[in-house]
Amino acid sequence: MSTHSVITASDPGAAAGDAAKSTGVVPSRARSRSARRPGAGGRGSGRRSRATTSPLVTRLALVPALVLLAVFVLGAIVQTVRISTTDWVGFGPMHSVGLDNYRTVLKSSDTYQSLGVTLVYAAASAVATIVISSLLAAAVSHGVKGGRFYRVIWFLPGVAPAAAVSIFWTASFQPHSGGVNQVLGHIGLGNAHAWLGDASTAVWPVVFVTVWAGVGFAFLLLLGAMEQVPVSIYEAARIDGASTARQFFSMTLPMIRPVFVMTALLEFMWAFNGFTTVWAMTQGGPGTATSILPVRIYREALLKGQFGPASALAVLSAVVLIAVGLVGVRASRSKEA
Amino acid sequence: MRNLLGRGTARAALVLWTLLAVVPFVLILLLSVRSNADIYLNGLGITGKILPGNYARAWQGSAGTAGLTSYFSNSLIAAVTALVFNLGAGVTAAYFATHLSDRSRIWFTRLFVSSTVLPIVLMIVPYYQAFNAFGLLNMPVVIGIAYGALALPTTVLIMHSFFVDFPVELLEAAALDGTGAWRTYVRIVLPLAKGAVTAVAMLTLVFVWGETQLGVVLLQSGESQTVPVGLLSFQGQYTTDQGALFAGLSLASIPIILLYLVFHKNVTKGIALGGVFK
Known part of the structure; x- marks a missing residue:
């Protein structure tokens, strides 16, 4: 059983009716899921029409999110690992102490x-x-x-x-x-x-x-x-x-x-x-x-x-x-x- | 017969949990207008005189603290900054990632899925070091950028699973008209994604409105603190004025609860979309 499609058109209660209309999620979901199966359109270009999208636009659009992630998440983790091998006390220079910490x-x-x-x-x-x-x-x-x-x-x-x-x-x-x-x-x-x-x-x-x-x-x-x-x-x-x-x-x-x-x-x-x-x-x-x-x-x-x-x-x-x-x-x- | 009994038990459990979810907020409201003496006599705040003055004292804050005016404006600054960065970068990336080849798209989502599990505790030391080095401690705007970045994985994953199912016909029609990819995104896709964008915006707001782990590290001066960080220092200052403490709790909770009650449909659907992904 797949964990995907948690919401479908059959979802009663809050997911149906106007909530569905306001986001447009529900009606399109079931249909495009099947269109997305691997093999249905092949890898890459066949999955959906993207004639107007130059790869450059796509790549540029991803840059801000990737930069933020690189700086605030990945960069921070690397720096944590670095600080964990030093004697830093919150100010001044850091000296390496190997694995002492x-x-x-x-x-x-x-x-x-x-x-x-x-x-x-x-x-x-x-x-x-x-x-x-x-x-x-x-x-x-x-x-x-x-x-x-x-x-x-x-x-x-x-x-x-x-x-x-x-x-x-x-x-x-x-x-x-x-x-x-x-x-x-x-x-x-x-x-x-x-x-x-x-x-x-x-x-x-x-x-x-x-x-x-x-x-x-x-x-x-x-x-x-x-x-x-x-x-x-x-x-x-x-x-x-x-x-x-x-x-x-x-x-x-x-x-x-x-x-x-x-x-x-x-x-x-x-x-x-x-x-x-x-x-x-x-x-x-x-x-x-x-x-x-x-x-x-x-x-x-x-x-x-x-x-x-x-x-x-x-x-x-x-x-x-x-x-x-x-x-x-x-x-x-x-x-x- | 057994079925009826089972239904009765289920019903009772639902009512019980509903009371447990709501009553604390009612109690906060009741306690927020009581005097210290009345609260001692009745810890549920059911009896006693009504003292709206508690709210004025809570708003001003006790002597030597910044007060709620400052906490609220700092929270607002951090929240707006976080939303600009989070939605600007996250929604855009989530949409254009659907144009990637399947292989790159899987890597893209994997990157964000694995980021969702990385704890903030891994970030506090390097953030403190970097913010300190650049003189950026005690600045709500800058912590807002960090919040926007930390909420990116959630935003990107929810929006991505929304855009993957976006009706292809609309995009094809735009392509036939010769509309460029960026224009299509701004003019056609975004207006139709309002509901999902509201959902991720709400989740980001809830995060910013309650975050203290980074807040206590990066916002150490009283005048720079956001509402939840300020509340933590509230507790100690109001041991002798419990009414004002509860008034502060109520003021801090009301805005985000009201927003949630207005947009609850988007929020609950957004969570279902995010849950889909994992």
Whole structure:
């Protein structure tokens, strides 16, 4: 099953009707997909008419984007790797120190503590986000009333500035005065929980806010995939007497597997690289209890002037992430029909 | 019977999540007009007197800080700059990339797909170094260019999957009339791509309006900070004036939420287009 065509003319709800007209995506999609198949027009010139386009115009038009990408992304990465092999302290000249920074970082127990927190935070956030959003998407794709309304509302937490909602939730999680504690107090569960102040629990409110803000986006991706599953399959299952839960696990999930894995992976990577929610809620504390790698890198570099080790840490965290990403991509491709 | 039960549970879950998504924003609004004492008594802000003055104090900022006037104008400058660079370079590249041979086109999209996974944490040290060396720290315009560049992969991939399915007939007709490629793009393609361009513009705006990871590094002086970066320093200053803190949160969230509510159809469709790609 291809992960392409998430939206087609058969897409009900918000994708149909005027939304489709306003972007012009839907009507043309199904048709030109088939025209685009390799072999249908051969490689290159046959794919579509481009008699009026000189290659020069095409190439010039790509230049600004490629230059921006080269400077701000590729150039920056090369420079990070360079700084990671120097003793730069934020000003003055850089001296090469070879791989010393990597040795320092790999020997430090703080690195592993930070990596551990990052993995817990990212994995917990990704799993909770994907579980909640796929259940919500399954419900909406089964034609629950108000699907269009839910699509709009559930994405709100992801649109509001993360700093603003994180500060709100931080206040709500305070003992006694916080809204969450007061609600718990009213139903007899106690109003003195200092989750954020306790090193052993501080990560969970942060995971909660990350999931709360992230579900809307994951829901939209998964819903798009689920709406591609042919209705006839479900009808056949219903005649056979398969329960809703059974249909979800043995039909919906396998059918949307590639999008499902990619979404889980994206959520994991975003949490792994997250900064705003953690910084706004705990600044990495108490102590270093929630000091995920991006927070630690920021502290090392900007607050302590340890730019070399901080860069080494950034490079290592990117390597970990790319490894996870490759495994995930493989997982999404194996068994794919 | 079992089906009915299942439907009931599903319905309850949907209502629950909807409440969870909306209630915090209602609470921010309620808390933003309460006094400190009232917030202590009722952390949900349901009871107490209404004090619109909280908003004035939030807007001015506490003594020694820049205040929201400055945060908003900085965010606006960064956002407009980011949009100009992001859309100008990204949409154009996404369209003309559809004219490449299949082989080059695949390389082009691969380049941008792999850029989407590169974390900002890899950029902060070299950006700090370069911005510092050229005297560009604390300049919202310059961080706007960086934001525009960092949002390029998303813009390019979404717009590219939109343009790949652009009706060929229109382009052929333009070619028959002897319209040049650039004119065709500006006069015919862009007006028809309004919806998709709105979608990527919104996604870029949401990114800029909430970004702090680069912001705390490159915008260190109070007067240069954007709304989300400023909010982070807000928190410490308003421990004794919670009402004003919540008023600040509400002011920071309202513009982007309003824009989203106006353009939500484009946004949700844009995300589906981006999801298609991977």
